Amino acid sequence: MPKIKLSDNTINIIKEVCAEFDNKESELINVLHKVQGKLGYLPAEVQEVIARELKTSVAKVYGVVTFYSFFTMIPKGEFPISICMGTACYVRGAEQVLSEFKRQLKVEVGESTSDGKFSLNCLRCVGACGLAPVVTVGEKVYGRVAPTQVKDIIAEYRNNVCDVARTA
Amino acid sequence: MDVINLTIDNKPVVVKKGTTILEAAKGIGVHVPTLCYMKLDDLNIENKPGGCRICVVEVQGRRNLAPACCTEVNEGMVVNTHSIRAINARRTVMELILSDHPTDCLICAKSGNCDLQSMAHKLGIRQIHYQGEQSHYRKDTSPSIIRDVDKCIMCRRCEMMCNEVQTVGVLSAINRGFNSVVSPAFEMNLDHSVCTYCGQCVAVCPTGALTEVDDTGKVVRLLSDPTKTVIVQTAPAVRAALGEEFDLEAGTLVTGKMVAALRRLGFDYVFDTDFAADLTIMEEGTELLNRLGRYLEGDKEVKLPILTSCCPAWVKFFEHQFPDMLDIPSTARSPQQMFGSIAKTYFAEKLGIKREDLVVVSIMPCVAKKYECQRDEFKVNKNPDVDYAITTRELAALIKISNINFNSLPSEDFDHPLGESTGAGVIFGTTGGVIEAAVRTAYELHTKKELPRLNFDELRGMDGIRKATIDFDGLPINIGIAHGLGNARKLLEEIQAGKSEFHAIEIMSCPGGCIGGGGQPYHHGNAEIIKKRQRAIYEEDSKKAIRKSHENPYIQKLYEEFLGHPLSEKSHHLLHTEYFDRT
Amino acid sequence: MTDYRMHLLICGGTGCKASESSEIKNQLDQYLSEYDLDQEVQVLLTGCFGFCEKGPIVKVLPDNTFYTEVKPSDAKDIVMEHIIKGRPVKRLLYKNPKNDYEVTTATNIDFYKKQIRIALRNCGFINPENIDEYIGRDGYAALGKCLTEMTPEEVIKEIKDSGLRGRGGGGFPTGLKWEITRNVQNDQKYVVCNADEGDPGAFMDRSILEGDPHTVIEAMIICGYCIGADTGLVYIRAEYPLAIERLKIAIGQAEEYGLLGNDILGTGFSFKIELRYGAGAFVCGEETALIHSMEGLRGEPTVKPPFPSVSGYNGKPTNVNNVETFANIPVIINKGANWFNKIGTEKSKGTKVFALAGKINNVGLIEVPMGTTLREVIYDIGGGIKDGKQFKSVQTGGPSGGCLTKKFLDTPIDYDNLVEAGSMMGSGGMIVMDEDDCMVSIARFYLEFTLEESCGKCNPCRIGNKRLHEILTRITEGNGTPEDIDRLRVLSEVIKDTSLCGLGQSSPNPVLSTLNNFMDEYLAHVNEGKCPAGQCKALVRYEINPELCTGCTLCFRNCPVGAITGERRVAHFIDQSLCIKCGVCFEKCKFNAISLT
Structure with missing residues (x-):
């Protein structure tokens, strides 16, 4: 894992979050949520700062980060694509949609494209089963997606600037 | 007191309320097999995550099987x-564990000592019906410990030891499901972590996932090198445990046989770390009196309590965790390193050979000693004071491959001059021993009177933290003892908060002290073994003709001929050290 | 809702929001203000109506007109026609598929006819961000009654008499749970609401929290009063931003009204509610795992006993109930145990919310009395199987449940009947499958889920499920053997029997139920190398029948991997070595020339 150096600003952000939760070890998950919300992901160096602030071991922090699928140590792509793999979506063909995304983006689940534009993930039931199979790009939800539409969805973002997915 | 009546395997049983099925069954001689479970009575150590599911039993009326x-x-x-339901389930679970375990038993470091292997044997596993993907991880080698996590069965014993008992916090379960495993953060190597190499993870690992670095091959090669003079030192706790490797009852003292075996292995001189322990007492005891004297004279600069410093894992622990307190522990080197330093100067001079041609091997109950002897400050021109530290287990292995019939060996004596020791040196091997040895000497040096007694029962025992006040002829000296780094942490935090009442504290990393070290024969969860070793140590002490370090004639001679006096400039140079902030 | 002449309720549930329901609201607001009607007509984003299949839904009050599949561009018509001219927009009304007649009001739609809404009573009727509307529908009346007229013992007795059982899956009697926690002596106790809904294909808790957050708050306060707790914690999935948002608003409002906080309603009873966030671990639905997660640890379950009621959060007595369970409480207090326990079956009282999904016409969230049959749910409420296909199986209980066949269609749904049939209630996912679904693949799908969600603490679940999944994969790839089928069964039984927590103990259910009910499909895979449903890619081939192929090139142009070759107007050919079996050609072909073998 390549070492990154955190800026003083980033370290201060982390410290502030920890302080907000009284630097209590039992608030670890809340701290991780908030820090990930601010920084986008939780690289090793960030976890080290959190461990220090909460006076716990970095192994424990890492153990928690790797336990919960919501936490990530890899920055997400500019446009994070998620395929719902809930049962309703599965029986309505989500797997075919997923494999089409994998094929077109040339990435596996959990990876980002080399240009950092897209990351691909699965999620479990967004609660839009009426629209199965469902794909989300950023906050935008696509319903009743067929494998043939995958190309168009990707194209929608490929030449786009970052802000679109975030605000959509 | 509430009692419970129940039936186990058709036998009526009456037990206290709150007893587990496992304990109740044990009471009537039914030994339900266990794998992840481990309980060290008296040491207050228990691991029962309920994860392995080997101990499942059938309880009438219950939907599923119960973990005993x-x-x-x-x-x-x-x-x-x-x-049949319980047996089938147990065997199937065992097959599942084995299906995710390398089957290189024949060449595994743990072969013959592996709880998993013996459980497979006990359950009569002859075939693994559920083959499939196996977990693969990078092998991690550090100066002391090898992690081969492919062999981890997630019993969580090491994790419990590292976090709850030692509060070191290097190991944690990581990931989830099939990918879960016990690992340092970010799967980094141990030598990048805050690991102290105390080796308690190794001591409790039921499989070959955690083992010590094996240096026996290097020692064998050196023993056959005619250009080298190879000498050996043996730590006090080794003689109280080595016999277990040769099927002797735990607590059997094998000092004489051990010396004989080492001589037959080809060591040119067989010396005793106990000698260096006596030397440690001279330096550390004088340092204590020195600090105490200045304190009593009103010197505000002086730091008290003084902490012992003979345990390398403890040293590494405070270097990582308490960098603001580096000036509190005694500066005295550990007995292993004092021995090496004296051997490669004083003794090499006596022999008239260069230090490079003298090889010092030490036999230690410890895996951290491997790391300690590699520390840069214990080297002169890159030549280490102690070349190799091998564990009690490695010594047993050396004896076995050399076709030595250990049990029929005669009892032999250590060589001179570095083989003579007192009872004070011997008790270094158990928790409370170092401070008792220090008291025996410090009392007489301070009061200039003879001690009225030699046994300080108030300093002995197995409680994790012990306190006692010893009357130095009108001067009450408050003494603290902690074994297990978690207990040490508590005393350190008291000091940090300015609340410590102690003048001197002895700290040992391993529960029980060196007798419970990470390099000792495996106790397989039986705390009784550690207690028996402790009894053996005190027995050896009581039999010694001389029981106070300052009365050791060879120590006196060493000061006369070479060092001058305790804390002399030469002593400082050869027998003391400094500590580093490792954060 | 007194100041306005009319209200337009728009479903703000996740499904409808995904279909631009917020934009519909914007458009409606715009047209209303254009015609100066914004003081007369209010537009509200409300909770899930349940009828997700036909979303987004717009409901007009007071006449109860129910518009389905509304698009932002329909806003103008709704305002111009319905609001101004007073006549419904016919094309947006629900059409009864049986006779094509338009149905104006929700109560006349088959989907709603057999439902009784207790937990979902307010969803789609109130603005979830306005406490007054909740109060307007008897909200916080139950709390007032409990605090001022009833002792905690009396409340617990009422809950016990109602026969309410936990809706999170286990079905433990709620009143009894409260009583046990009450009876444990401790100066600090906790009420925990489990809102870590993790079943893939279940979203009832989310809908309640999004559509009626106050009901959960009210019930938690009542629970705190009963067991002697002053703190409530909601453990909610971080993936539910809307639910979190609405819950926060609701907590703020309740505090403002003196219904939450110190000295509630002047009775001297104090209670506060805090949120804790889940982070994507299904196993945290298990109460001990949930508690460890709230303590900032890995969500690994621990052996019970001790139960949370004795030693839970921070080692203190803790009562854990799920969202739907809590949602029933105020109604039971208001209407009485005797009203509630008349609904349902002998051992399962009240109603159950199900997320009905899969190959069914009316996907949505439904609430039916216990004892309703699967047939009624699937055919009367669900409107039957999609595209006129054959019903094959219904899966209940999420990943821990089982797949039931035709022969169970007339089984009345309750906790015990479902278990007896080899499935379970679970949190209420109900997935319908048709003839195109391969049951071996379905079992494998669920195992994949458990495999990912297993915490890894105990061996049977950690390694056993991995092996089950490997065997199932082998079978779906055509490499299975008859011994594999035996191994599946033996291993499944052992995993059930030896796993530490409910996740592992129930994880083999999809395997066992498909083995029991669909053995012929397993045998076809293993013995004949065939997947009867045509789902297992390794076992199927797409081929072009040259007799039927017209050479239109449609398949050629759509094949994503270039596996199809052929000249225009000449029969095409699929290169099997390149074909990835995506089925696009099969779907595109207009001449039925492509067959699946």
């Missing part, structure tokens, strides 16, 4: 530990 280790008995409970 963590299911409390109920009134009228009917338990069958060997119903």
Whole structure:
């Protein structure tokens, strides 16, 4: 894992979050949520700062980060694509949609494209089963997606600037 | 007191409320097999995550099988530990574990000592019906410990030891599901972590996932090198445990046989770390009196309490965790390093050979000693004072491959001059021993009077933290003792908060002290073994003709001929050290 | 809702929001203000109506007109026609598929006819961000009654008499749970609401929290009063931003009204509610795992006993109930145990919310009395199987449940009947499958889920499920053997029997139920190398029948991997070595020339 150096600003952000939760070890998950919300992901160096602030071991922090699928140590792509793999979506063909995304983006689940534009993930039931199979790009939800539409969805973002997915 | 009546394997049993099925069964001689479960009575150490599911038993009326280790008995409970359902389940679970385990038993470091292997044997596993993907991880080698996590069965014993007992916090379960494993953060190597190499993870690992670095090959090669003079030192705790490797009852003292075996292995001189322990007392005891004297004279600069410094894992622990307190522990080197330093100067001079041609091997109950002897400050021109530290277990292995019939060996004596020791040196091997040895000497040096007694029972025992006040002829000296780094942490935090009442504290990393070290024969969860070793140590002490370090004639001679006096400039140079901030 | 002449309720549930329901609201607001009607007509984003299949839904009050599949561009018509001219927009009304007649009001739609809404009573009727509307529908009346007229013992007795059982899956009697926690002596106790809904294909808790957050708050306060707790914690999935948002608003409002906080309603009873966030671990639905997660640890379950009621959060007595369970409480207090326990079956009282999904016409969230049959749910409420296909199986209980066949269609749904049939209630996912679904693949799908969600603490679940999944994969790839089928069964039984927590103990259910009910499909895979449903890619081939192929090139142009070759107007050919079996050609072909073998 390549070492990154955190800026003083980033370290201060982390410290502030920890302080907000009284630097209590039992608030670890809340701290991780908030820090990930601010920084986008939780690289090793960030976890080290959190461990220090909460006076716990970095192994424990890492153990928690790797336990919960919501936490990530890899920055997400500019446009994070998620395929719902809930049962309703599965029986309505989500797997075919997923494999089409994998094929077109040339990435596996959990990876980002080399240009950092897209990351691909699965999620479990967004609660839009009426629209199965469902794909989300950023906050935008696509319903009743067929494998043939995958190309168009990707194209929608490929030449786009970052802000679109975030605000959509 | 509430009692519970139940039936186990058709036998009626009456036990206290709150007893587990496992304990209740044990009471009537039914030994339900366990794997992840481990309980070290008296040391207050228990691991029962309920994860391995090997101890499952059938309980009448219950929907599923019950894990015996963590299911409390109920009134009228009917338990069958060997119903077909329980046996089949146990064997299937065992097959599952083995299906995710390398089958290189024949060449595994743990072969013959592996709880998993013996459980597979006990359960009569002859085939693994559920083959499939196996977990693969990078092998991690550090100066002391090898992690081969492919062999981890997630019993969580090491994790419990590292976090709850030692509070070192290097190991944690990581990931989830099939990918979960016990690892340092970010799967980094141990030598990048805050690991102290105390080796308690190794001591409790039921498989070959955690083992010590094997240096026996290097020692064998050196022994056959005619250009080298190879000498050996043996730590006090080794003689109280080595016999276990040769099927002797735990607590059998094998000092004489051990010396004989080492001589037959080809060591040119067989010396005793106990000698260096006596030397440590001279330096550390004088340092204590020195600090105490200045304190009593009103010197505000002086730091008290003084902490012992002979345990390398403890040293590494405070270097990582308490960098603001580096000036509190005694500056005295550990007995292993004092020995090496004296051997490669004083003794090499006596022999008239260069230090490069003298090889010092030490036999230690410890895996951290491997790391300690590699520390840069214990080298002169890159030549280490102690070349190799091998564990009690490695020594046993050396004896076995050399076709030595250990049990029929005669009893032999250590060589001189570095083989003579007192009872004070011997008790270094157990928790409380170092400070008792220090008291024996410090008292007489301070009061200039003879001690009225030699046994300080108030300093002995197995409680994790012990306190006692010793009357130095009108001067009350408050003494603290901690074994296990978690207990040490508590005393350190008291000091940090300015609340410590102690003048001197002895700290040992391993529960029980060196007798419970990470390099000792495996106790397989039986705390009784550690207690028996402790008894053996005190027995050896009581039999010694001289029981106070300052009365050791060879120590006196060493000061006369070479060092001058304790804390002399030469002593400082050869027998003392400094500590580093490792954060 | 007194100041306005009319209200337009728009479903703000996740499904409808995904279909631009917020934009519909914007458009409606715009047209209303254009015609100066914004003081007369209010537009509200409300909770899930349940009828997700036909979303987004717009409901007009007071006449109860129910518009389905509304698009932002329909806003103008709704305002111009319905609001101004007073006549419904016919094309947006629900059409009864049986006779094509338009149905104006929700109560006349088959989907709603057999439902009784207790937990979902307010969803789609109130603005979830306005406490007054909740109060307007008897909200916080139950709390007032409990605090001022009833002792905690009396409340617990009422809950016990109602026969309410936990809706999170286990079905433990709620009143009894409260009583046990009450009876444990401790100066600090906790009420925990489990809102870590993790079943793939279940979203009832989310809908309640999004559509009626106050009901959960009210019930938690009542629970705190009963067991002697002053703190409530909601453990909610971080993936539910809307639910979190609405819950926060609701907590703020309740505090403002003196219904939450110190000295509630002047009775001297104090209670506060805090949120804790889940982070994507299904196993945290298990109460001990949930508690460890709230303590900032890995969500690994621990052996019970001790139960949370004795030693839970921070080692203190803790009562854990799920969202739907809590949602029933105020109604039971208001209407009485005797009203509630008349609904349902002998051992399962009240109603159950199900997320009905899969190959069914009316996907949505439904609430039916216990004892309703699967047939009624699937055919009367669900409107039957999609595209006129054959019903094959219904899966209940999420990943821990089982797949039931035709022969169970007339089984009345309750906790015990479902278990007896080899499935379970679970949190209420109900997935319908048709003839195109391969049951071996379905079992494998669920195992994949458990495999990912297993915490890894105990061996049977950690390694056993991995092996089950490997065997199932082998079978779906055509490499299975008859011994594999035996191994599946033996291993499944052992995993059930030896796993530490409910996740592992129930994880083999999809395997066992498909083995029991669909053995012929397993045998076809293993013995004949065939997947009867045509789902297992390794076992199927797409081929072009040259007799039927017209050479239109449609398949050629759509094949994503270039596996199809052929000249225009000449029969095409699929290169099997390149074909990835995506089925696009099969779907595109207009001449039925492509067959699946």
